[in-house]
Amino acid sequence: MSTALAAGSGFDFTLAQQLTVIALCALTAFIAHLALAVFNDGVRPFLLDFIQGRTTRSATTAVSFGLSAGFIFGLGAPMALSTGVLNPWLLFLPTDVLGMLAPKKWLAPLLGGVWGAVVVFGLNGANDIAHDLPVDFLTAMQQMSTPILFLFTLFPVLAITKQFGRGWGAAAGAIEVALVVLTMKLWPNMFAGALAMAVGVLMLIGLAVSQDLRQRRADRSAGKVDEVAADDPMASLFSASAARLRRYLPLFMVLGGGVCVLAQMHVFGGGEATSFLIAKGQYAEAAQVDFYRVFGFVPLIATTALASGAYGIAGFTLVYPIGYLLPNPVLAAVVGALVFAVEVLALSWIGRALGKLPSVRDSSEHLRSAIGDTLQLAILFGSLMAANAMGGGLGILVVGGLYLFNDVAGRPVVRMAAAPAAVIVGGILLNLLYWLDLFTPVKG
Structure with a gap:
């Protein structure tokens, strides 16, 4: 390119x-x-x-x-x-x-x-x-x-490595490099990192969502439920801030x-x-x-x-x-x-x-x-x-x-x-x- x-x-x-x-x-x-x-x-x-x-x-x-x-x-x-x-x-x-x-x-x-x-x-x-x-x-x-x-193309690889370890990071890195090479060969007028970044970000999101779903299933199996304190001061602050911004919509x-x-x-x-x-x-x-x-x-x-x-x-x-x-x-x-x-x-x-x-x-x-x-x-x-x-x-x-x-x-x-x-x-x-x-x- x-x-x-x-x-x-x-x-x-x-x-x-x-x-x-x-x-x-x-x-x-x-x-x-x-x-x-x-x-x-x-x-x-x-x-x-x-x-x-x-x-x-x-x-x-x-x-x-x-x-x-x-x-x-x-x-x-x-x-x-x-x-x-x-x-x-x-x-x-x-x-x-x-x-x-x-x-x-x-x-x-x-x-x-x-x-x-x-x-x-x-x-x-x-x-x-x-x-x-x-x-x-x-x-x-x-x-x-x-x-x-x-x-910049490699930022999803770094994020995956930091959150999910070297194994997943190495896999993401290999996939991204292969996609960059493929893109440069087949679509020379396209930014070479475009497809690689897309796959990398999707991998990161997929791994994160999968981990959250597994954790929620584990919590339900253990009898845990989501609880939010009625007098949570942060919830009150968040509500007031959101209302302030909506006034200026x-x-x-x-x-x-x-x-x-x-x-x-x-x-x-x-x-x-x-x-x-x-x-x-x-x-x-x-x-x-x-x-x-x-x-x-x-x-x-x-x-x-x-x-x-x-x-x-x-x-x-x-x-x-x-x-x-x-x-x-x-x-x-x-x-x-x-x-x-x-x-x-x-x-x-x-x-x-x-x-x-x-x-x-x-x-x-x-x-x-x-x-x-x-x-x-x-x-x-x-x-x-x-x-x-x-x-x-x-x-x-x-x-x-x-x-x-x-x-x-x-x-x-x-x-x-x-x-x-x-x-x-x-x-x-x-x-x-x-x-x-x-x-x-x-x-x-």
Whole structure:
């Protein structure tokens, strides 16, 4: 399968795309201001104290910025610049912060809209400047696509191994590798990991459901029954949070429609691997990848939403793959709104169902962990490939050194974002060395 990105990887947005990004950033900032939803899963649990008045807006903003800054500048911006495709870390993490920062309701959408304008009007200029440099680190960063796409394929294997042991993991790994080889041989224009990931995720779900069913049969045989305490404080909290979110159902429907429209326009990718697939024009494969990610995040998003009273900006992220596949923005707006309505109305039921399926719930944890592990290795390896492309051994020394320094310095930039950030900083340093006549670029 070719891993070359579309020529230029530029940001030639149409007027409709520009207005959609600006309006969606304004809306997400407003929703974050109301503490109804944020994109950062790590911030959501802190919102309950803010909603109930036990902490201040400024303190919550500081938490949001601290947990988001590394992803914005270390992952969101580099991924967008290297692929020519927008991503949620670049759009929605800043609007989380800006929405919480705004002291007034009217100011939140204004700040969000300004950020959207900065993105759609500023990225192309930054992209052009970077490509005109003697050391073109953005083109070099396209080297990241191959390791990200192929190593990401293995996340179901890691999840199966963690939950069900080495035997099942080895079997899943052998099956996935065989399917990748088969796909490359028979369907060379198809993303080679698509079929392998599908089988891997289905194996994981099948093993988890089978384990839960066996456990329930064993419990019934032993005379055990499901018991829920009538005065369970968590049940009461979950009920109040679900009711709070349902009160704002029309606003969530507008949000769902907006995110789905953005995905339908094919200028946005919901994940690292997805961004590269969208850039290649492989929308069906991108939809497949983001659909599998849903299984890893539904339990997390549902439980944190029910515990905190704040939902996810992208919901369960189902609107991403749906949007990629829909034929026009009008249909995407309608379908996205309906998907969000179903998600919000079903939250309480999903919470109860997850309580009865502990192995499935555990699978979600293992999937998220496996996705992080595979992407962390892929992004690091891809960043070193980019470093080699732009500076050879010196590039690897600079980029690898920055990554290691960040690690031993207490990780001021989160590990997953540290490597792409190091490529950009390393690229700037190599350009400085070139202008000092101390370095000759590998290419150009």
